[in-house]
Amino acid sequence: MIRKLADSFILGMIYGAAFFSVMLLVGIIGYVFVKGFPFVHWTFLTTVTSILRGSTGIAGNLVNTFYVAVLTLVFAVPVGVGAAVWMNEYAGGGWGVRLIEFTTQTLAGMPSVIFGLFGMVFFGGTLGLGYSVLTGSLTLAVMVLPLITHNAREALRAVPDSYRIGAAGMGATKWYMIRTILLPAAMPGIVTGIILAVGRIVGESAALLLTAGSGYLLPQSGRGLLHKVLESGGTLTVQMYLSMSKARYGEAFGIGVVLLCLVLAINLCVRLIAAYTKRIF
Amino acid sequence: MDDIKIRTDHLNLYYGRTHALKNVSVKIRAQAVTALIGPSGCGKSTFLKTLNRMNDLSGNVRIEGGVYLDGKDIYAPGVDVAKLRRKVGMVFQEPNPFPMSIYDNVAYGPRVHGIKDHGTLEKIVEESLRGASIWDEVKGRLRKSALGLSGGQKQRLCIARAMAVEPEVLLMDEPTSALDPASTVKVEELMKELKKKYTVVVVTHNMQQAARVSDDTFFFLMGEAVETGSTYSLFSKPRDRRTFDYINGRFG
Ligand SMILES: Nc1ncnc2c1ncn2[C@@H]1O[C@H](COP(=O)(O)OP(=O)(O)O)[C@@H](O)[C@H]1O
Ligand SMILES: [Mg+2]
Secondary structure (H helix, E strand, O other): OHHHHHHHHHHHHHHHHHHHHHHHHHHHHHHHHHHHHHHOOHHHHHOEEEOOOOEEEEHHHHHHHHHHHHHHHHHHHHHHHHHHHHHHHHOOOOHHHHHHHHHHHHHHOOOHHHHHHHHHHHHHHHOOOOOOHHHHHHHHHHHHHHHHHHHHHHHHHOOOHHHHHHHHHOOOOHHHHHHHHHHHHHHHHHHHHHHHHHHHHHHOOHHHHOOOOOOOOOOOHHHOOHHHHHOOOOOHHHHHHHHHHOOOHHHHHHHHHHHHHHHHHHHHHHHHHHHHHHHHO | OOOEEEEEEEEEEEEOOEEEEEEEOOEEEOOOEEEEEOOOOOOHHHHHHHOOOHHHHOOOEEEEEEEEEOOEEOOOOOOOHHHHHHHEEEEOOOOOOOOOEHHHHHHHHHHHOOOOOHHHHHHHHHHHHHHOOOHHHHHHHOOOEHHHOOHHHHHHHHHHHHHOOOOOEEEEEOOOOOOOHHHHHHHHHHHHHHOOOOEEEEEOOOHHHHHHHOOEEEEEEOOEEEEEEEHHHHHHOOOOHHHHHHHOOOOO
């Protein structure tokens, strides 16, 4: 009897805890939406803040976020996946692999502001890239590299050896086998790494403020979109941080709503891609 | 009928300090099924893998002596291993179709060897699947994943995949040990069919299977080819005491 009571008490606690954490999440999201939604209108999304007109807009920050995310992935994904392939398929567990693994783990646990400091001094200063989207992206690429490498590596590790041996038995070269079997089979894991990386990129503030700066203007059509890469550009999160520090809370909540929607959309997209690739292979 | 397809000459293989094959000198006849029998760990798989150099994949392997395919040493310097494996295909114990469609599995080998033309590939895929007597079961779902097939179907798909590069020799390492009896019967029938075109070497730890499907049998024990010869004579009047003991179930 007492046992039974204790059992149902614990069960109640477990359900309660689950309910509480879900409610907390829903509550925060709901709060942000209620506070921020009035700010999310057409002008807010499609123009940049203008002191002359007295209007606020985040179009520039949206574009910057897109730039930084894409550029970061362009740098980090090939290097990260390449490193994972090398470690798992070529290196054979020597000291080089252990060194990379150790470095990767250390980098993964490092506060992002340290990456910011390094990026600012090295990419911005030594390489002379200044406060720019490029400096920010290179910095974040270093930051998310461990995530991508680790997830790709785990995914490759999970691919059964019978595929490797089977392909070799058909006379396939190692690289052909990697291209046609291993990478497709590891795709879900690689995609997971990319989702996590995008989350960190979109959510980053400190490291970006120090490297990509806080420019909020749209790329000028005359000088071409490419030129923007060498100019300062603040992402949504950076702008949100700045708005908060200037006590413009409504604006900050508005950006919060946009960020939440963005993260949701990215997650859905990536899940769709993952489901699609799974269906093919 | 008595053409020799593969000959080994004082073949020794070491995994580090393990002496896994000891002075193996045997002759494998063309267009016949040769069964390799012997207790587990006696070197059957190791021997089979030396025939298409799959041992090259595991590190720490040392090989002495020679393996001659149509009289040519396959371990000679300058031998193209990819070409060798095209001639000497392999089917493994666990069916291992790749995680792609049935069609792409069979087309994998031809594509490796540079065939890109759709019409040609389609023809090869159909012929190979028919050759492995699985065409009727899969013809309506060629574009579906091969991982959805049953174990027996997977193994016949792997045989089709191996046949798609038109090999001269098919090596099979316990191809039925992971299969149910009905699928086993199908694969065994297939082996008898295959020898019309190919030289088949099959590892089995099932002596009844060896007796049913093979023309020649090699009995291995602790890395040695103890007795080799026609399946009939090896089972009915073994010359070596150890062979007699083994086929009468005294060990292994
Ligand atoms: N990759 C390997 N590394 C080291 N030893 C091996 C390896 N493969 C097989 N061996 C050893 O070689 C011997 C023969 O193995 P194997 O050819 O697999 O036997 P069988 O197929 O007859 O069961 C065994 O003693 C086994 O432990
Ligand atoms: Mg074996």
